[in-house]
Amino acid sequence: MILYPAIDLKDGACVRLVRGEMDAATVFNTDPAAQARSFTAAGCQWIHVVDLNGAFAGKPVNADAVSAIVAAAQVPVQLGGGIRDMVTIGQWLERGVARVILGTVALRNPGLVKDACKQFPGKIAVGIDARGGYVAVEGWAETSQVTALDLALKFEDAGVAAIIYTDIDRDGALGGPNVEATAALAGAIGTPVIASGGVSSLDDLKALKARAASGISGVISGRALYDGRIDLAEALAVLAA
Secondary structure: OEEEEEEEEEOOEEEEEEOOEEEEEEEEEOOHHHHHHHHHHOOOOOEEEEEHHHHHHOOOOOHHHHHHHHHHHOOOEEEEOOOOOHHHHHHHHHOOOOEEEEOHHHHHOHHHHHHHHHHOOOOEEEEEEEEOOEEEEOOOOEEEEEEHHHHHHOOOOOOOOEEEEEEOOOOOOOOOOOHHHHHHHHHHOOOOEEEEOOOOOHHHHHHHHOOHHHOEEEEEEOHHHHOOOOOHHHHHHHHHO
16 A cells, blocks of 8 residues: 655645645645655655645646656655646646646546546546535535545546545544545445545554555555654555555
């Protein structure tokens, strides 16, 4: 199982939010490239990046910071936040991003996701962020009437590289991930699922690892890595075991 350390960008800095609230941002590092180098040096195989400003604006905002991360990381970078058309997808891939995450547009325009998968095979992931089981979009500012599973099923045969499933109520709150909901989603679809939201301890990682057979292929962690609740070396060892 792969650990994806998270770099969430707000105004050019690495921050973490609590349940997606932009006014509850904590700045952990003002140098995103240095943070990427730190994760790489520790042995991380991927880095997960979100342009938080972009998610609300509907277009890339922290482009310079993302480019600096890609240049510094020396491992694949997956990026989400404000990516809502084919041109932007292509531009990010040309600039070295290994995988683009489509969130809001996956709900609004599923056909675009399918077209992107055909044009850029293996390079497209779908971010499904759920509040109470229903998909939230526009930087989590709006909750739809579509369930996470119903949205995931739309892309079963599209060639999506992964579904990144976030339980918004757990995100940044350090209350533990929603293991059951994540495993249930993973077990119901064929696409690999990356768990996100609430990971706060090695026990949380072990609980997700124990459900790997359901189709959970990775886990994203942010705040717990930054504030020392999870030792990165130990986390990597747990998931590699």
